[in-house]
Amino acid sequence: MKKGLSYLPGIALLLAVGYAGKLVTPYIPHTEYVIWAIVIGMLIRNLLPLPKVFLPGINTYELWLKTGIVLMGARFALKSVAALGGVGLALVVVEIVCALLVAAWLARRFGLSEKLGTLIGVGNGICGVSAIIGATGAIEAKREEASYAIAVVLLFGAAMIFVYPLVGHWLGLTETQFGFWAGLAVDNTAECVATGFAYSDAAGKVATLVKLCRNALMGLVILALAVMYARRGMASEVRDKARFLWDRFPKFVLGFLAFSAVVSLGLLTKDQVAAIGNLSKWMFLLTFAGVGLTTEVAHLKAGIVPFVIGLVSEVVISLVSLGMIVAFIA
């Protein structure tokens, strides 16, 4: 009970910051509340001494993110999930292969360890921090290598929230195109969803769905890497592969699909679907405030070589993703 109460101040702060972002938005034309929730959160975290009492609650933002994604399933008919997800999966496979190859090549060229290159590739290609943590254990990389890779992913994730919508508007991308772009190229799930919604609601929906395709493939890619490193005697062998895959499968994706199925079967009224959709948006409001409140600029130090590799790799992935989207998505 006491532990539960310790989360309350931070959760209240998430709500206050997210809501402040929502209140500010009408006064600043052509912006979405997402950006302001994150900016206000970052200002508070980096300019004010944040009392420790807020920290447990602030760190719950990943729960709100995943709950928001599950609830968001109600805003998708299964047909659209299959249509968008099918195209998304095909593009995601190309994007992941590209990310791994580019990071591996750059790591070799700059004399970084092969495992750090793999971790940066995994972070850029699949699912940001959780994929890096998963892959670190599987390929037996050093903790320091994981820290570098995580710093790279967080640094560029934070930058992309602000840069991508500007570039998207400048290029005149449609909401669907931008959603695919953010879903394919932005690393961490929270930042990816934020980037999509910073463009528009429709773009945010597409970005989230495409990102779920990347998340769903996380186990498979990490397993492939673990097997590859084990064959070369650089990591232990994976014994129970089915268990390995299940442990790394993001279960909230199942919740998302279940919600989508319930709505597609017509089991809920229009008002109920609208209410669940709006609850999902409230969850995301808490999430975006959390992204800002947990972004400490002083901690985004990746080291110059991992930074350069991350930058080049991100630019290549962004361009490749953009090329595929302009070619295949209307």
Place this chain on the structure above:
Amino acid sequence: MTLFGRRVTLDWWSVILATALAVAVVAGVVDKVPF
């Protein structure tokens, strides 16, 4: 965190919480949710 003595991961907590919210909507506990 645990639920009925069993360790529950964050992913499953998100599914549980989302389901509880949806049930509250369907049961009419939460009626209209503006955003």
